[in-house]
Amino acid sequence: MIRDDETARPQERGGPLPTTPGDLFAMLDSLGIAYEVFHHEPIFTVAEGEHLKKNIPGVHCRNLFLRDRKKRMFLVVAANETALDLRKLQALLGSDRLSFGSPERLWTRLGIRPGSVCPFCIVNDHDGEVEIILDADMMQAAIVNYHPLDNAMTTGLTPDDLIKFIDYTGHKPRVLNLKPAAPDPGST
Numbered sequence: 769m770i771r772d773d774e775t776a777r778p779q780e781r782g783g784p785l786p787t788t789p790g791d792l793f794a795m796l797d798s799l800g801i802a803y804e805v806f807h808h809e810p811i812f813t814v815a816e817g818e819h820l821k822k823n824i825p826g827v828h829c830r831n832l833f834l835r836d837r838k839k840r841m842f843l844v845v846a847a848n849e850t851a852l853d854l855r856k857l858q859a860l861l862g863s864d865r866l867s868f869g870s871p872e873r874l875w876t877r878l879g880i881r882p883g884s885v886c887p888f889c890i891v892n893d894h895d896g897e898v899e900i901i902l903d904a905d906m907m908q909a910a911i912v913n914y915h916p917l918d919n920a921m922t923t924g925l926t927p928d929d930l931i932k933f934i935d936y937t938g939h940k941p942r943v944l945n946l947k948p949a950a951p952d953p954g955s956t
Contacts, residue, residue, distance in 0.1 A: 785878040786892050786950060789916045795891070796925075799936055803925040810920045812883040814848045817922075826911030826924045829903075831885040833874050836863035845887045845914075846903035850946050857949040861901065882883045886914040888923075889929060900934060902927075904945045 777943045796803055806824050811817040814830050821828055832844040832852070840863055846852065858866040871882050878885070879892030890900050906912055908926040916923040925933075 783828060785917055786891075787917060789918045789921060792888050792891070792916050795936070796929075796933065799929075799932060801925060801928070801929040801932060803923050805916065806922045806924070808920060808922065811882070812919060820922060824913055824922055824924065826913045827906055827909035828913045828922075829906055831887065833869040833878065833898075834866045835869045835873065836861075836867075836872055837865040838863070841869060841873075841898045842866075842901055843878070843885070843887065843890060843898050844901045844903075844946075845900070845906070845925055847906040847909075850903050850905060851950045852947055853951040854953075857946070860944065860946070860949045880917060884915050884917055884919040886917060887934065888914065888917055890939050891935060893937070893939070894937060898939075900939050900941045901946075902941050902943045903928075904943050905947070907943050 778920070793805070797898060806820070808820060811820070817828065828848045829845055830848050832846070834842045834844060834854075836858065844857070854866045858864060869877070874880060874882065874885065877893055877898055878889040880886070880889040887900060887902075891900060910926060911924045912924070912927055912930060913922050913924045915921060931941060
């Protein structure tokens with residue numbers, strides 16, 4: 769575990785986070801969750817973070833904040849390698865017409881800004897309006913990696929400890945086989 773004053777810094781745009789990385793680490797500590805923190809330059813896309821894989825063990829993951837036509841919201845957490853077709857994903861989730869949630873909705877519901885979305889931001893969904901979906905393949909890994917509410921850090925922990933944290937927030941994650949939502953071969 770690595771700690772320093774940067775763990776409590778607000779993101780560059782806008783005001784302070786409702787839950788800071790320091791707050792998150794204190795929660796993980798209080799729950800007895802072991803984790804490791806790696807500091808790096810801010811990354812905003814999977815491609816920008818590709819070079820981190822050689823120095824940070826475990827499965828690297830991405831997060832999609834989605835909304836459907838009925839205004840249901842989802843936080844889909846998947847391994848970077850898990851390819852997803854939104855049309856197929858909506859059928860898998862039992863939703864209709866999925867689209868990405870706006871930055872404003874992301875901030876209002878999950879207290880996070882684009883580029884730092886992670887499963888930990890579910891702690892800010894006090895009304896339980898966002899359903900969290902976890903990639904079943906990702907959950908088979910020994911270690912899973914996410915930004916700890918700040919895209920200049922990566923935090924690794926076990927899938928069981930991730931579930932423990934999500935349960936602590938009052939959410940019930942749905943572990944789902946996302947393979948049926950993969951794009952058809954040859955489609956782009």
